[in-house]
Amino acid sequence: MAVNPEKTFKFVVVGGGIAGVTCAEQLASQFPSTDVALLTAAPLIKAVCNFKQVSKTLEEFDVEERPSSVLEEKYPNLRVIQSAVKALHAQQHTLQTVDGLEIHYEKLCICSGGRPKLLTQDNPYVLGIRDTDSAQEFQKRLSKAKRIVVVGNGGIALELVYEVEGCEVIWVVKDKAIGNTFFDAGAAQFLIPSLDTDKPERAATCKRARYTIEGPAATQGLAVEPGSALGPDWHEGISLRGAEEVSVPLVSVEYQSEVKQIYTHQDFLLSPLASQTADTGSWPVYAQLTNGKTFGCDFIVSATGVVPNTEPFLHGNSFALAEDSGLKVDDHMMTTEPDIYAAGDVCTAGWEPSHLWQQMRLWTQARQMGWYAGRCMAADVLSETIELDFCFELFSHITKFFNYKVVLLGKFNGQGLGLNQELLVRCTKGHEYVKVVLSGGRMLGAVLIGETDLEETFENLILNQMDLTPYGEELLNPNIDIEDYFD
């Protein structure tokens, strides 16, 4: 949609990912006769669909990439402007875009997401996976690869090493166990055998529809602007197959190690390492690890988290930044600049959180923050008061790892509890893994892997903080129907 070079909107939201789209939708529906602008660098926006409230705090939904026209058709007062922000003048309440637009706002919400924290910049052999384009580049490179090195221990690395077939994977994790971000060594032990088993046949359908961009957007090179982050099903519909015919998984894990140095083929041959390393082969790139080993490979995947996308907004303004470089927001999602809010991966929760909640840069939190930020902006305009939403009371996340359903609740990894915690574990190999975190007899967190059907009961026990001391280990006795027990 064409806009005048200068335009004023009551509400402007930057970012077409889950946080930005949810925030803009919230505002557009609450103020149907007010102009709302959604400014985004990428040609497609992310839309939440099939939203399901699984329990009080657990939610599940799918995400689809859609053309922005879908949003404009749904909300006649919502204008999607495809242009990347290059500068923000917080005092003047204006944004400047790379296309020379100047946009004035009364209230602004920054939802510009994050970008992969790469091991090294500008190395053609180091890839990060963030959006659909980078996932497709990965797939293309993988199809010709015989060995890759994957660095990182978060959700992306976990999914990737499980899904890749026909290619040897050297998985470099800095921790003692895999999946440290999401669970403990016990759960890792439970999941590890899945790497050596055949994967179930996958449905041929693709949940994430990819739209082809035609016309000016494609030719102006706008597709190179950062797209939205992918979510849990990012590998669905794309074949993650390497160049080798074998389908047996070829994953080896290098624990407690990091990449010390990366060598090109040429540099490697000239280095003393070439004579020290056994079985060097001939590879385009080599990764020297801190554990002393060196691996040649076709390319390296850097899956070591994200850095909040704050640059275009910082110059000349005085945002408080958190230690992780996110825009610090208070319990109304407000940054330290007047009339500027932030939500999703770009922000860091700066309020004193509930003892059962922590921020993690996840899809669900991007949606919750975007929605809540929209409500706070509305409340501010209407001079209404608003309480921190209930979704920030208890951390809850539902996902799939290694084809198992995974539910994480509260302080699922004993975060911040130190020695002041007791763990109860029930594990049936290949079937389920249940871990409960207790402190002072009260349940503070849980990890549920497999079809345990315990999420609702445990969520209630965590929320009501009932003293569970009398039940002891019976809590996880598989012969007791715990749901009936606490009814």
Ligand code: FAD
């Ligand atoms: P984003 O989705 O990154 O959106 C940012 C938006 O801002 C984009 O539209 C971008 O174009 C726009 N933008 C950026 N800069 C500018 C600018 N200067 N001007 C204008 N617009 C700009 N989460 C889970 O919960 N479960 C998972 O299993 C999971 N798996 C993941 C797998 C991968 C490969 C990745 C990369 C992420 C995964 N995540 C997962 C994380 C999840 O996708 C993100 O937390 C979430 O999508 C963040 O949403 P967001 O709206 O904050 O940011």
